[in-house]
Amino acid sequence: MAQAPASEQSSSAPSAPPASAEAPVPAVAPGEPVPDSPSDPTDAGAAPEPGYDATPDAPASGEVGLPVPATTPARSDPPAPAGPSGPGEPPIDDDGEDEEEEDGAGGKMSFLDHLDELRTRLITSFAALAGGFMACFAFITPIFDFIMEPLAAVLEDGVRMIYTSAPEYFFLELKMAALAGLILATPVVMSQVWLFIAPGLYAHEKKFAIPFVVFASVFFVGGTLFGHYILFQVAWGFFANFGAENEYVAFTPRLQDAFGLYVRLVLACGVIFQLPTIVFFLARMGVASPAFLIRNFKYAFLLCFVFSAILTPTPDPVTMTVMAGPMLALYVLSIGIAWVFRKRTAG
Numbered sequence: 001m002a003q004a005p006a007s008e009q010s011s012s013a014p015s016a017p018p019a020s021a022e023a024p025v026p027a028v029a030p031g032e033p034v035p036d037s038p039s040d041p042t043d044a045g046a047a048p049e050p051g052y053d054a055t056p057d058a059p060a061s062g063e064v065g066l067p068v069p070a071t072t073p074a075r076s077d078p079p080a081p082a083g084p085s086g087p088g089e090p091p092i093d094d095d096g097e098d099e100e101e102e103d104g105a106g107g108k109m110s111f112l113d114h115l116d117e118l119r120t121r122l123i124t125s126f127a128a129l130a131g132g133f134m135a136c137f138a139f140i141t142p143i144f145d146f147i148m149e150p151l152a153a154v155l156e157d158g159v160r161m162i163y164t165s166a167p168e169y170f171f172l173e174l175k176m177a178a179l180a181g182l183i184l185a186t187p188v189v190m191s192q193v194w195l196f197i198a199p200g201l202y203a204h205e206k207k208f209a210i211p212f213v214v215f216a217s218v219f220f221v222g223g224t225l226f227g228h229y230i231l232f233q234v235a236w237g238f239f240a241n242f243g244a245e246n247e248y249v250a251f252t253p254r255l256q257d258a259f260g261l262y263v264r265l266v267l268a269c270g271v272i273f274q275l276p277t278i279v280f281f282l283a284r285m286g287v288a289s290p291a292f293l294i295r296n297f298k299y300a301f302l303l304c305f306v307f308s309a310i311l312t313p314t315p316d317p318v319t320m321t322v323m324a325g326p327m328l329a330l331y332v333l334s335i336g337i338a339w340v341f342r343k344r345t346a347g
Contacts, residue, residue, distance in 0.1 A: 109199055117199070121192040128188035132181030140173050143180050150233045151258050154240040155251070163255045172259060179263060183224055190216040208281060215277040223273030226326060227266035235265060235312075235319040261313060265323075268311040272327055279334035283342050290339040293331070300331050 109117070136143060151161065163169050182189075190213045198206055236258070243249055282288035293300070308323040309315075 117196060121196045125185075125189045125192045128185040128192075129178075129181055132183075132185035133177050134181075136180035136184060137174070137177035140177055143176055144173065147176055147228075147259070147262065150228065150236060151253075151262070153233070154237045155253075159250070159252060161253050161255045161258060168256055172255060175259065175263070179266075183221060186220050187213055187217045190220075205285065208284060212277065212281065215280060216274060219273040219277055220270045223270035224266045226273070227269035228262075231269055231319070231322050232262055232265045234322050235314060235316075236261070238316065238318050239314070264311075264313045265319075268323070269326070272307070272311070272323070273330065275327070275330045276334050276337050280337050280341055283338040288338055289342060290335050293335045293338055297331070301328065304328050304331065 155161075163172070191209075193216075194209050194212050198209070240251055240253070243251065279288055279293070283290075304324045304327040305320065308320045308327060312319045312323055
């Protein structure tokens with residue numbers, strides 16, 4: 001039997017399967033994602049073979065391996081602030097102490113603290129008034145003569161003042177002693193006024209305590225003396241002599257009414273004479289300036305007559321003018337005080 005040609009033998013023989021060669025791994029630059037391999041047993045839908053370790057092996061030294069995603073560092077809390085005894089202790093808030101040291105106020109006061117402070121100052125003031133009252137009541141006779149002198153100066157010879165109730169004279173002496181005791185206790189009362197408002201002032205403002213007490217006391221006593229020697233005598237003489245030429249009437253004043261007019265005029269003058277003291281402190285605090293007072297003189301002129309009309313117990317223009325005149329003079333004096341004691345700025 002003749003042999004078949006070699007070409008036929010080769011075509012009829014079963015062909016051997018080609019050797020399996022691994023697909024080349026594409027080059028990946030560092031930092032780029034790695035494409036999925038179809039032969040990876042960890043692909044979705046393919047169960048891993050038994051004994052297969054899905055953890056990639058670390059590349060050997062000098063071998064370029066696949067990039068490993070960086071792990072997120074564990075979150076750590078910020079360190080606790082250091083306290084007075086070390087870390088972890090609560091810090092002490094010194095802001096309040098710094099503010100108190102800057103303004104010198106010594107801490108804030110509640111509403112009840114203000115009421116308690118007011119009660120203390122009122123008790124001290126009333127105690128001073130009581131002491132002045134008892135001291136003046138022991139010398140009521142010369143005090144009575146001093147007050148009655150301008151009252152009796154305008155009366156005609158032989159005319160005396162009257163009182164119409166039995167206890168009127170006794171209570172009149174008590175009122176005179178109280179008025180004199182108030183004037184005597186003025187420094188103590190003014191110091192208590194200052195101590196009540198001092199907690200709300202700054203440290204550099206509290207040093208004006210002595211000037212406030214001195215100025216307020218001196219001007220109050222000076223105002224009462226002005227009312228005694230000038231204002232009351234003018235007002236009392238005007239009313240007493242108004243109907244003196246009428247032969248049908250006679251002026252026989254009642255003691256209580258005359259003293260009531262005297263007290264209102266004297267105390268009003270004492271209050272009005274506090275204007276320089278108020279301007280002094282406003283100028284030192286930078287609130288009022290000489291230019292401001294001069295610029296508003298026309299309004300001050302009008303307000304002086306308005307306040308004199310309110311404070312004087314009589315509606316006559318003579319008494320109002322006599323009181324408004326010193327107020328204008330005190331305003332001019334206040335302008336000079338504001339210029340001398342004004343708050344000076346740097347430069």
